[in-house]
Amino acid sequence: MTGKSGTPGSQSAIADPRDYVQDGAVLIGVSKSGHEPAAETLELSLANRHGLVTGATGTGKTVTLQVLAEGFSAAGVPVFAADIKGDLSGIAMTGTQAPKLVARAAEIGINNYGNAAFPTVFWDIFGDAGHPVRATVQEMGPLLLSRLMELTEPQEGVLNIAFRWAADEREAGDRNMTILDLKDLRSVIDEMGKRASEIRSKYGHVATSTVGVIQRRLLVLEEQAADKFFGEPALDIMDFIKTTPDGRGVVNILAAEKLMDTPRLYSTFLLWLLTELFEKLPEVGDLDKPKLVFLFDEAHLLFNEAPKAVLEQIERVTRLIRSKGVGVYYVTQSPADVPDRVSAQLGNRIQHALRAFTPKEQKAIRAAAQTFRSNPAIDTERAIQELKVGEALVSLLHGKGEPSMVERTLIRPPMSRVGPLTPEERASLVEADKANFSKYRQTLDRESAYERLQSRNTFGGQIKEKLSKFPNIFGFKK
Secondary structure (H helix, E strand, C coil): CCCCCCCCCCCCCECCHHHHEECCEEEEEEECCCCCCEEEEEEHHHHHHCEEEECCCCCCHHHHHHHHHHHHHHCCCCEEEEECCCHHHHHHCECCCCHHHHHHHHHCCCCCCCECCCCEEEEECCCCCCEECCECHHHHHHHHHHHHHCCCHHHHHHHHHHHHHHHHHHHCCCCCCCCCCHHHHHHHHHHHHHCHHHHHHHHCCCCHHHHHHHHHHHHHHHHCCHHHCECECCCCHHHHCCECCCCCECEEEEECCCHHHCHHHHHHHHHHHHHHHHHHCCCCCCCCCCCEEEEECCCHHHHCCCCHHHHHHHHHHHHHHHHHCEEEEEEECCHHHCCHHHHCCCCEEEECCCCCCCHHHHHHHHHHHCCCCCCCCCCHHHHHHHCCCCEEEEECEECCCEECCCEEEEECCCCECCCCCCHHHHHHHHHHCHHHHHHHCCCECCCCHHHHHHHHCCHHHHHHHHHCCCHHHHCCCC
8 A cells, every 4th residue: 555656855745645545444553573564444334333442641642643534534434522631633734744653654565655634624612723512401311411410419400390391482483592512501490489389299309409400501611611512503413524525524513622631521411412323324335445433532531430320321322323424533542541332332442552660550551461362472461561652452343343463563654644633724714614604603602491481571571471371361482
């Protein structure tokens, strides 16, 4: 697999990324375990069997993610990736013939290494470094919202009552009693407190103290600017599943540097996104290649202190979403960060170096080595500690889904820029994406629960609500 002509040391040698996609497989790197160099490739037909990319900080995980994203894009597979440090943004720009990259290409046998840029769309929950990403509170639902606000079980119960009461109001005829943003939810929760005695017989007890706790947690979310995430226009997930006219998959980059200051919002948002994909995409069975690949960086945040119900949801979505044509690749430092029930679903594995300075870390390395199909030519446990930057232990699914023997692999150099875009470059690309810019830039604030409850609590609104209870007598409807 070779690129087009390029001179080592030149500023840029344009190449065709599809040179790294052949026979339905994407080149990841080359292994040299005491034999002739062998290409380590990820079969596209098995890419929706999910994957795990692990390794200590500074061992090359981000570049591996960039190589994966490039390969999928070249194969016509859209990608969604959370960009924790900003480095992945460089995929939007043509790389250069950096001496280290040219040397790596020569070392693994890539002749005439060249560079390319990839079609990229930038997203940002806060709307600063990309198109705004929004969801309505109703779409998020009480389970994930409870996790986001760190509610106890009784507090989650009151939140469920609020959602149920609003749904019953809509069914009774008040169609605008929708919970779209945080001010809507705050209003509904406040109404629950006022009507506690009235609704007890139908929905259950609503303690005033619990209402107060939930209101304070909502205030914390607003202080963390999470209110920018809740509202309209809500994200259409099909905007993540696009290809360019020449057949390349669009790479969707979520700017997560600022988002990482609120890790629970980060992990809850990505779990919501996975759930939305699972619920809205049709069953497609086994495809020649995925419809979308989801790269989930800092995946340990998804599992930290997650209640049983959330863990069960993660496991269920991971296990079943492949039938929707979606491949999920969890990225974290240690395989131990991922619960066994989820890890068992991750067939394609790339392990960068781990360091062992304590008995606990040594045990973690031993456990990591045991997750691979053994290779007689490699002492896996020892190799994990000896791997150099840009080198990894790789085991990928082949044939009918069986994992290959683990191989010590040099990851191929990326074709796009290694390192972040400048703010000016990013802003220019965001503005140039006219379709998404016009669709998501302006916030909508239509009539919903907040406005409806404000209206109801006026003198005229209270009379109107009382009259609405006697429609057969007065001929009045809501």
